[in-house]
Amino acid sequence: MSGLVVTDARLDGERVGLRCAGDGTIAALGPEVVAGAGEEALDAGGALLVPPLLNGHTHAAMTLFRGSGGELPLVPWLEERIWPVEARLEAEDVYWGARLACLEMVRSGTTRFWDMYWHPEATARAVGDAGMRATIGAPFFDRGDPAATWAAAREELALLEGLGGPVSPALAPHAIYTVGEESLRFIAELAAEHGVPVQIHLAETAAEVADCIAAHGRRPAAYLDGLGLLGERTVLAHGVWLDEDELALIAARGATVVSNPAANMKLAVGKVFPWPAARAAGVRVGLGTDGAGSNDSLDLLAELKLFALAQRHAAADATAIRAADAWAIATGAAAPLLGATPLAVGAPADFVLLDPGAPELAIGDPTNDLVYAADRTAVDTVVVAGRVLMRGGAQPERDEVVARAVERAARLGL
Amino acid sequence: MSGLVVTDARLDGERVGLRCAGDGTIAALGPEVVAGAGEEALDAGGALLVPPLLNGHTHAAMTLFRGSGGELPLVPWLEERIWPVEARLEAEDVYWGARLACLEMVRSGTTRFWDMYWHPEATARAVGDAGMRATIGAPFFDRGDPAATWAAAREELALLEGLGGPVSPALAPHAIYTVGEESLRFIAELAAEHGVPVQIHLAETAAEVADCIAAHGRRPAAYLDGLGLLGERTVLAHGVWLDEDELALIAARGATVVSNPAANMKLAVGKVFPWPAARAAGVRVGLGTDGAGSNDSLDLLAELKLFALAQRHAAADATAIRAADAWAIATGAAAPLLGATPLAVGAPADFVLLDPGAPELAIGDPTNDLVYAADRTAVDTVVVAGRVLMRGGAQPERDEVVARAVERAARLGL
Structure with a gap:
């Protein structure tokens, strides 16, 4: 089976073609690649060809919670607006919330994300139906009987492991202030046993750090490390309040930190992830949007x-x-664990074509313009595994997905 | 002459129609307004009807400088990258740079802006051709012979006053560190004589404040006030380093401060405009993008x-x-001088229709979603004086404007 052939794209100042293989990888890439007779061709018209963006931390289905309690700080926002409604969530709510999230992420050139949310199997189904890729974990909180909670976590992991396809499983203990020491040790063992990554919110607020020091005599990263939870398969979301010793430890262990600046500023946690220090220490860093409830x-x-x-x-x-x-x-290139795909032969055929007529990309250095000037109106075409998810900014499933998500939000009283 | 009639728009929870008069004002607005036989109708399809955004501070033609010296702080950026090229600017460069800026502003739902740039008559022509509105001033710097500089400023003001149409004139002394006391007094007199507003960069950096105190024994706002330059027709761009006494003085004089957070953060001036204190003092506040060179x-x-x-x-x-x-x-509603237009009968027929299918506007409070979730992909239709500038995100002049601006940037070696 032959795949899509993109012609007349721009890459590193050259005009190139890109041929997708039938298995969803890149079969050929370069100036010599042109469409053969009978091949499915996509004329890029001089569009810049770039790797897709990678959302390293989100709670996709929280699109349903957009704007709910938007002017509250972190803790009352969670306790008053989010958790009471989440207690009533059904899998179908999560599915349509996640479909809406996928729609919005693809519109911005994002093709892969790391998710932490309830009914993860529903999010996994949404990812497959949307044509994206994701690493997904069910949030783990300590509650009730530890043995039952642990058994449920084992079952959820087994369920996600069985899904295959574009979704890979993770464990997702919520945070060190919602999951106790014994459960965190259990998670570390389960992760090692199954060889799966662990996502956890860490050092998001000053209070979290102070409480950790008071309870455990050390700062959050050192505490996690002592429990065997800081390693090459660990993703720490936020990391706003990490200090230099913690960053050195995280770098030494090869863990990844995902920064979420909009959510941190919106929830007013008081500081920005210390990237210059993280870079100096050699920490692997990714970028996330966090959930739509807090961005x-x-x-x-x-x-x-x-x-x-x-x-x-x-x-x-x-x-x-x-x-x-x-x-x-x-793009995830600064944190190998996150699963970025390079524009290279043999890699997955995941890529973005930028509108060649975008005013914001017309003058100046392309990388500068992408960071500081371009917005989603410049994202023209998004391809995952050789399949076109968006072309000319159009997403055929949009109206249906929006309508169904609106119904689910209404059902929840959101 | 009858004008455009918009039907099936949403405003404050109601379905409304909007009829434009032949003179470019709103003739009727409400649930009872429908298109008559033979009238030019625009079916909004349930789109949210909102007032346009108002860009309170920019240097429009600096789209040509996008990305030039993007990783430098304010002073070397100006001295090494901007001013040497500006010395070679021709009116035609400014015209096409400003057309590109108008294109980009309309795409975001902006219909009116305050501009400070060279060859202001070229920017004025661009504004007219783009169908927007603007208040425009030529930057005033002290150089060479004061008498000649002042005479040139008088001439430029007379030229702008003669233009009429959608452009109103302003005086635009660059800053207190580039214009001396004698010239600032001259500007104050000229502004009073002609009844025109004055735009000036103020309190953008800590160094500016320290230098002002060292030279004049007081902080920037008090210094301006002593020169007769702080009044109801004054627009202060930035105001990052204003203190509480200055904010009280600005509020008492009825002056306006325009905040430009992206440029302030990009040029790393070290602080954010103190809006909570400005609000407490009762200061009139607007929002600007600054020029594309620094955003x-x-x-x-x-x-x-x-x-x-x-x-x-x-x-x-x-x-x-x-x-x-x-x-x-x-939207300019918090600073009357800026010239915002309300959605009301008799006001200019300037408005925006948001895409009724926009995923980011589907769930949650519309104002919250507009601020925190929506982006330019949600801006569907932009109308100024009853004339449709953009419909379905499409701008017919786009490719021509981009191509000509690219030529002018190349000519300047940008």
Whole structure:
């Protein structure tokens, strides 16, 4: 079976073609690639060819919660607006919330995300139906009988492991303030046993750090490390309040930190992820939008600009981050665990074509423009595994997905 | 002559129609308005009808400088990258740079802007050709012979006053560190004599404040006030480093401050405009993108989200700003001088229709979603003076404007 052939794209200043293999990988890429007779051709018209963006931390189905309690700080927002409604969530709610999230992420050129949410099998189904890729974990909280909670976590992991396809499983203990020491040790053992990654919110607020020191005599990263939870398959979401010793430890263990600047600023946690120190320590870094309940968008291209601006602002130094570094972080290239796919023969045929007529990309360095000037109107075509998910900004499933998500939100009283 | 009739729009929870008069004002607005036989009708299909955004501070033609020296701080950026090229600018460069800016602003739902740039008559022509509205001033710097500089400023003002149409004139002394006391007094007199507004960059950096205190024994706002330059027709761009006494003085004089958070964060000036204190003092506040050389986009909808996030972050308080306050600032409703137009009978027929199928506007409070979730993909239709500038996101002049701007940038070696 032959695949899609893209012609007349721009890559590193050259006009290139890209041929997808029938198995969803890139079969050929270069100036010599042209469409043969009878091949399915997509004329890029001089569009810039770039790797897709990678959303390293979200709660996809929380599109249903958009705008709910939007002017509250983190803890009352969770306790008053989010958790009571989540107690009533059904799998079908999560499915349509996640479909809406996929629609929005693809619109921004994102093709892969890391998710932590209830009914993960429903999110996995949404990812498959939307044509995206994801690593998904069920949130783990301590509640009731530990043995029953642990058994449920084992079952959920087995369920996700059985799904295959574009979804890979993860474990997702919510945070060190909602999951106790014994359960965190259990998660570390289960992750090692199954060889799966662990996602956890860490060092999001100053209170979390202070409470950790008070309870455990050390800061969050050191505490996690002592429990065997800091390793090459660990993804730490936020990391706003990490100090230099913690960053050195995280780098030494090969763990990844995913920054979510919009959610951190919106929930007003008071600081910005210390990227200059993380870079100096050699920490692997990714970028995430967090859930739509606390951002409120899933637009990683907007998040990319915010990340760069927040770093320059926090350092009071316009040279604090180069556009190329920010771009590498947003595409997942700066954190191998996250699963970025390079534009290379043999790699998955996942890529983005930018509108060749986009005003914001017409003048200046392309990487600078992508970080600071472009927005989603410049994202023209999104392809995953050789399959076109969006062309000319159009997403055929849009109206149906929006309508169904609106119904589910209404059902929940959102 | 009868005008456009918009049908089936949503406003404050109602389905309404809007009839434009032949003179470019709103003739009728309400549930009872429907298109008559033979009238030019635009079916909004349930789109949300909102006032346009108002860009309170920019240097439109600087789209040509996008990405030039993007990783430098303010002063070397100006001295090494911007000013040497500006010395070679021709009116035709400014015209096409400004046309590109207009294209980008309309795409984000912006219909009116305040501009400070060379060859202002070329920007005025671009505004007219693009169908927008603007207040425009030539930048005033002290150089060479004061008498000649002042005479040139008089001539430029007379030229702009003669243009009429959608452009109104302003005086635009660049800053207190580039224009001396004697020239600032001259500008104050000229402005009073002609009844025109004055735009000036103020309190953008800590160094500017320190230098002002060292030279004049007081902070920037008090210094301007002593020169007769702080009044109801004064627009202060940035205001990042204003203190509480200055904010009280600005409020007492009825002057307007325009915040430009992206440029402030990108140039890393080290602080955020103190909006909570400005609100407490009763200062009139607007929002701007600054020029594309230091943002690098002219997307006021993105700037709106950044403004709200930056305020919540700087205050370390998620309740620091309400979405409705941020929206009022971005539409110009919080600063009467800026020239916002209400959605009301008799007012100019300037308005925006949002895509009724936009995923980001489907769930949650519309104002919250506009501030935190929506982006330019949701801006469907833009109308100024009853004339449709954009419909379905399409701008017929786009490719021509982009191509000509690219030629002018190349000519300048940008």
